Amino acid sequence: MDLDVKKIRKILLKWGTENYKEYPWRSTENKWHALLAEMLLQRTRVKSVVPVYNDLIEKYPEPIDFANAPLAKIEEIVYSLGLPARAVTLKNLATEIALINGQIPLSFDKITKLPGVGSYVGAAWLSFHAGKKNVIVDANVVRWICRLVDRKCDAETRRKKWLIELATILTPNQRVKDYNYAVLDFTMEICAKKPLCEVCPIGAKLCAYGQKKLKQ
Ligand code: SF4
Structure with a gap:
């Protein structure tokens, strides 16, 4: 056929x-929040991500807040999603983005060099939050x-x-x-x-x- x-x-x-x-991340104008959501959504049920996402962006709204947060606090919030190593990855990512003043790269090659950002997350973020095909x-x-x-x-x-x-x-x-x-x-x-x-x-x-x- x-x-x-x-x-x-x-x-x-x-x-x-x-x-x-x-979903809250679909309409956000905040690029960091959107990237955080795409990271949380990997290998996770969408419904489980909603409360975790809301909690994280309320407590740590900017990458610098997230980067400076105690790892144990992040682990506690993301615990319900499983994959405990994700807390470390997210903190590394937030640190990197804080270092570049929140300017998330707009190219696939560059965004996928950020800690933990694989090809799926990179493509999803660029497509949904940066208007790139x-x-x-x-x-x-x-x-x-x-x-x-x-x-x-x-x-x-x-x-x-x-x-x-x-x-x-x-x-x-x-x-x-x-x-x-x-x-x-x-x-x-x-x-x-x-x-x-x-x-x-x-x-x-x-x-x-x-x-x-x-x-x-
Ligand atoms: S549900 Fe999937 S497999 Fe079934 S007809 Fe639609 S596209 Fe095809």
Whole structure:
């Protein structure tokens, strides 16, 4: 099945508009808070991040506050998210950003040199909070793209050339932020681990996996 990229994009943008999720970091104008949120969201459930994020930005609103905070206090707040090493990484990141006066770099190469900022966080922050086109590829997005073309995916698929190329082709030049939010939410809610093909707006006509499943 040839992928109808334009139609899939259009459907996702519409779905995203109708199902937009408001989280505190999505509407913040504060670049540091936004980066902090992207760091917290890694390998964590979104709902668990909300109280931790709110607590951290209230207690340590600026990178310098965060950098000077006792590590034990940060550990205590992020404890509920698991991954205790994250507190150290966040403090190192805050320290680095305080040193550059809060001016978070606007290029992928530079932002991903900051402590703990990997390619996913870098791309997400640039796309959502700096208005730069970046392609978002997390585990859910990989699973979704593999289903669209009915290919098997494993832990290595996210690094495969064909996958990155397809994710790039799907990502529009306009409304990148809207599209990326839509993809994140859609792959969490509809094309989830257990896909809801029966109610999916992409469905059997545009998705190889959906076609197989809905024909059964
Ligand atoms: S039809 Fe099913 S597998 Fe395809 S995108 Fe929709 S939910 Fe995912």
